[in-house]
Amino acid sequence: MLPQEIRENIQRLIEAAERPREQVINVFYILQKHYGYFSDEAVREAAALLKMTPLEVEEMATFYDFLYREPVGKFVIQVCDGVVCWMFHENSIFDYLCQKLQVCAGQTTADGLFTVLPTACIGFCDRAPAMLINGVFYGPLTPAKVDEIIAQLRSEHCDLVICK
Amino acid sequence: MPQLIIDRREIEVPAGTKVIEAAARLGIIIPRFCYHPALGSVGACRVCAVKFLEGPVKGVEMSCMTAAQDGMVVSTTHPEAMEFRRYVIEWLMLHHPHDCPVCDEGGHCLLQDETVSGGHGLRRYLGLKRTYRDQYLGAFVQHEMNRCIHCWRCRRFYQDFAGYRDYGVMQIGNRTYFGRFADGPLESPFAGNLIDLCPTGVLTDKPARFKGRRWDLERAPSLCLHCSLGCNITGSARYREMIRVEGRLNEAVNGYFICDRGRFGFAYANHPERARTPRLDGQEVTWEEACRTAAHRLTRISREYGPGAIAVWGSTRSSLATLGVLQRLCREQGWLGPQFFNSPSRERKVKAAISRLDAGVAVSLADLEKADFLLVAGADPVNEAPMLALGLRQAWRRGATVVVLDPRPVHLPLEFEHLPVPPGGIDLCLDLLVRAAVSHSATEGLLPEAAAAFFNNLSCEYPGDQPLQDRLVSLGMKLKESKNPVIVCGLDIVRESTVVLAADHSRLLRAAKDRAGLFYLLPGPNAFGAGLLSLAGEPSSPSYADMLAAAEQGRIKALVMMETDPFRTFAGQPQFLAALDRLEFLLVLDYLPTPLTDRVQFFLPTTTVFEEEPSGWVNQEGRCQQAAPIYVGGRPISQEGAGSHPPRVFLAGIPGGEPQPGGQTLAALGVALKGTGAPLYLEELDTWLAELNPVFAPLLESKVTHPGVRLLPEARGDYAFSHPNKATLRDVPDDHLELLLVDWTFGTEELSGYAPPTQEVEQPPRLTMQSRDALRLGLGPGDRVSLALGGESITLDLEIVENMASGMMVLPRHRQLAGQKFPEGPILVPLQNIHKV
Ligand code: SF4
Ligand code: SF4
Numbered sequence A: 001m002l003p004q005e006i007r008e009n010i011q012r013l014i015e016a017a018e019r020p021r022e023q024v025i026n027v028f029y030i031l032q033k034h035y036g037y038f039s040d041e042a043v044r045e046a047a048a049l050l051k052m053t054p055l056e057v058e059e060m061a062t063f064y065d066f067l068y069r070e071p072v073g074k075f076v077i078q079v080c081d082g083v084v085c086w087m088f089h090e091n092s093i094f095d096y097l098c099q100k101l102q103v104c105a106g107q108t109t110a111d112g113l114f115t116v117l118p119t120a121c122i123g124f125c126d127r128a129p130a131m132l133i134n135g136v137f138y139g140p141l142t143p144a145k146v147d148e149i150i151a152q153l154r155s156e157h158c159d160l161v162i163c164k
Numbered sequence B: 001m002p003q004l005i006i007d008r009r010e011i012e013v014p015a016g017t018k019v020i021e022a023a024a025r026l027g028i029i030i031p032r033f034c035y036h037p038a039l040g041s042v043g044a045c046r047v048c049a050v051k052f053l054e055g056p057v058k059g060v061e062m063s064c065m066t067a068a069q070d071g072m073v074v075s076t077t078h079p080e081a082m083e084f085r086r087y088v089i090e091w092l093m094l095h096h097p098h099d100c101p102v103c104d105e106g107g108h109c110l111l112q113d114e115t116v117s118g119g120h121g122l123r124r125y126l127g128l129k130r131t132y133r134d135q136y137l138g139a140f141v142q143h144e145m146n147r148c149i150h151c152w153r154c155r156r157f158y159q160d161f162a163g164y165r166d167y168g169v170m171q172i173g174n175r176t177y178f179g180r181f182a183d184g185p186l187e188s189p190f191a192g193n194l195i196d197l198c199p200t201g202v203l204t205d206k207p208a209r210f211k212g213r214r215w216d217l218e219r220a221p222s223l224c225l226h227c228s229l230g231c232n233i234t235g236s237a238r239y240r241e242m243i244r245v246e247g248r249l250n251e252a253v254n255g256y257f258i259c260d261r262g263r264f265g266f267a268y269a270n271h272p273e274r275a276r277t278p279r280l281d282g283q284e285v286t287w288e289e290a291c292r293t294a295a296h297r298l299t300r301i302s303r304e305y306g307p308g309a310i311a312v313w314g315s316t317r318s319s320l321a322t323l324g325v326l327q328r329l330c331r332e333q334g335w336l337g338p339q340f341f342n343s344p345s346r347e348r349k350v351k352a353a354i355s356r357l358d359a360g361v362a363v364s365l366a367d368l369e370k371a372d373f374l375l376v377a378g379a380d381p382v383n384e385a386p387m388l389a390l391g392l393r394q395a396w397r398r399g400a401t402v403v404v405l406d407p408r409p410v411h412l413p414l415e416f417e418h419l420p421v422p423p424g425g426i427d428l429c430l431d432l433l434v435r436a437a438v439s440h441s442a443t444e445g446l447l448p449e450a451a452a453a454f455f456n457n458l459s460c461e462y463p464g465d466q467p468l469q470d471r472l473v474s475l476g477m478k479l480k481e482s483k484n485p486v487i488v489c490g491l492d493i494v495r496e497s498t499v500v501l502a503a504d505h506s507r508l509l510r511a512a513k514d515r516a517g518l519f520y521l522l523p524g525p526n527a528f529g530a531g532l533l534s535l536a537g538e539p540s541s542p543s544y545a546d547m548l549a550a551a552e553q554g555r556i557k558a559l560v561m562m563e564t565d566p567f568r569t570f571a572g573q574p575q576f577l578a579a580l581d582r583l584e585f586l587l588v589l590d591y592l593p594t595p596l597t598d599r600v601q602f603f604l605p606t607t608t609v610f611e612e613e614p615s616g617w618v619n620q621e622g623r624c625q626q627a628a629p630i631y632v633g634g635r636p637i638s639q640e641g642a643g644s645h646p647p648r649v650f651l652a653g654i655p656g657g658e659p660q661p662g663g664q665t666l667a668a669l670g671v672a673l674k675g676t677g678a679p680l681y682l683e684e685l686d687t688w689l690a691e692l693n694p695v696f697a698p699l700l701e702s703k704v705t706h707p708g709v710r711l712l713p714e715a716r717g718d719y720a721f722s723h724p725n726k727a728t729l730r731d732v733p734d735d736h737l738e739l740l741l742v743d744w745t746f747g748t749e750e751l752s753g754y755a756p757p758t759q760e761v762e763q764p765p766r767l768t769m770q771s772r773d774a775l776r777l778g779l780g781p782g783d784r785v786s787l788a789l790g791g792e793s794i795t796l797d798l799e800i801v802e803n804m805a806s807g808m809m810v811l812p813r814h815r816q817l818a819g820q821k822f823p824e825g826p827i828l829v830p831l832q833n834i835h836k837v
């Protein structure tokens, strides 16, 4: 059940817009933040609030990398899958990360802390290879740097929630 | 107009034409997946690549995305273009499951064709294939996503062209998935078109699944009989069984598409209970004996009681030949009838409508799509004539305004203005709206005298509803701006005066604007043909009910019922069966297993539109079209062998092949009655029809070829406007609700009511009312109610809606309510007859 307060917030947002659809992504983010990921219930809530069909919501939600239709870990690591980053992936940083965390792309670690996802170019080609963790930029990456970042996140449990 | 050269041949095409279309005009079919003439170009598949040698565009480009321009020199067979296309095919086939042997599309698959023609024969990709989970999409469409090539045709049709929102495209890149949010039946009554459109085996015909390859089928161009629009179809039969219907292009009528009632309602032709042999007093007899006996008994009755003791009923679901010969027999023999309509008001409305259509105002469905203002009076398109809804949507997509004056909770797949007024208020709304639109012409004296006189007589207020009146006037101002308005008028729930007014107003608009159209919906696939005959038969034949009463009183001794089911009109009326029992002779001819076919002593089987002979049908705009026979008829082999091998016996004829076209049987009966002097009923039919009603004359001049022959008088300047009393609102008394009997897409139409696939999707009947009325009656959502009508009562689920007129209830004429007698004309139900149960 969506708390009344969040529902009203969203309704206000929609009413203020000239066309409800302008607010689609913002509404999705609010719901994703509440549910932890963009769950089926979130899809139906979004559809009802925006006067869309669940299919129309799904069409949009599954188009974007930053909307998660499946549960994700506390930290979502989005490794840039763009062409420039790949040119700099000496010894494949992506593989290194996956091996370190014992997951494949798209999976979440057993402790629920990390989800690794490839993502379209994030625009940091000058600091390739690059990645985002909960929206915060890291790069240029080396295996040592990856170790360091992961260790830090594990120990500090810092709250980097941005895109959830 | 741009001139270009394609494969060394010159062609001139209208500006804006895409190169792929220009080539098609030369007979060069460039490979394509995503391009479709009705859906346009998106450039999604890249398989239509051609080489541009000279002109404004150079190199390998997509022919569906490039508009033809002067000076272009195009090669479709250039090695570069061919190599490009070969790679495209190869990558489109990368994940394909290579399951053609078990795929229903195999044999008429565009992907197979293009793979072969593109020259991709060896698989090089050795990796894992991507696979998808398929969805359940309802009773009509089978889903097999692994075969998808991502051409987007399905989604573009479903959402853009047809306006439904529960099927689409999800995910991105390699995962792109075409389907629904979750498993479930497709909501659109046009979903079956996905089957025709999908160039691969993703979306295939579920009821026809595994029933045969294209080359196994007997196929022929035919017509849909499930409403009056006359959409064109291709029918397919195998082993004496109709198994499939597809849409067939008629640019003047339905375009490429048809509705699901038309696509899946054909199985009445295969009905296992269809009586297939002539039967006399419970015994099977030969045709000769049947005709001889029928003629003998009819002659005796005619001699004993006079020819007026014999009455004839027809219907609007018979071919033109059947209707014509039936009329001629009645004339010759002096019998009463034929009466083609099951109620006098229906007959009057049909006659009023078609006598007011002429070549000047009548518009086809294709013309209607080009209108810029559509005024729909008393019609519920999705439920009554589904393809009209698609037509309205295309007009709306081009910017037209759509206004619907109808008491029902009308749904359309487009944005429209719905004014839910009672049937008695539609006339007033028409008056107010058109009045506002043409008053400037009237005041400036620009209207011809007759039109001006009519204008002066129009009502100018809607009593007791100022907001509605204001709304009408403002819509009228919009109508004033339009250049090509069309009035659409249904015949079902409207008052007789509305039918006339719709014609008058279209003439008035024409007088003010030069251009205006009129589009009626009629009851039945050949209601127009029947109406033309009825008009020529003035004074009109007595009604079904009058003839029945005469039978009860013993004045009518014999009844001939040609392809009509009186149970649909009189069920639940005890006198009905009593009257039939009093007859000395009852002859029933039909192709449907109606409740009557089992009861009667004398039965002659007729063929469906799919069997044996070509047949003519006149749609609601007066277009006579021909349906070719698809197969010769007979009982399906699956029934003959009860699922196994058919019996190993030697027969001279086809098992169950006795049914004859109705017209042919009637002609034989005529010969038996008249002896050697009998006319050539069928051979001379067109001449006889043209003598009867000159509107039939075009049938003499030309053969009925595609896209059909219009049976309409020329437009004349001297249209006689009616002088109705000033339209007034007849309100329902406060302590009553008016019950409207209506059509549904599935569940009410006669023929599809005998087809299992359409039966499967029909909803149970429910009673619908406006929330204010429900409140008045203390009823809430989810209640079940009992409705007492003339002594009996029925129990139904209640549906409460906002978007309908108050003071009304809506009930479908549902198959499942057969047996329930409803009174003629407006039905007023006292509030105390409606209870919660
Ligand atoms: S399902 Fe068929 S029509 Fe739709 S995108 Fe795939 S191949 Fe094209
Ligand atoms: S709109 Fe009418 S004629 Fe056309 S396919 Fe549907 S039922 Fe048949």
Ligand code: FES
Residues within 6 Å of the ligand: B031, B032, B033, B034, B035, B042, B043, B044, B045, B046, B047, B048, B049, B062, B063, B064, B065
């Ligand atoms: S037909 Fe031209 S790109 Fe698909």
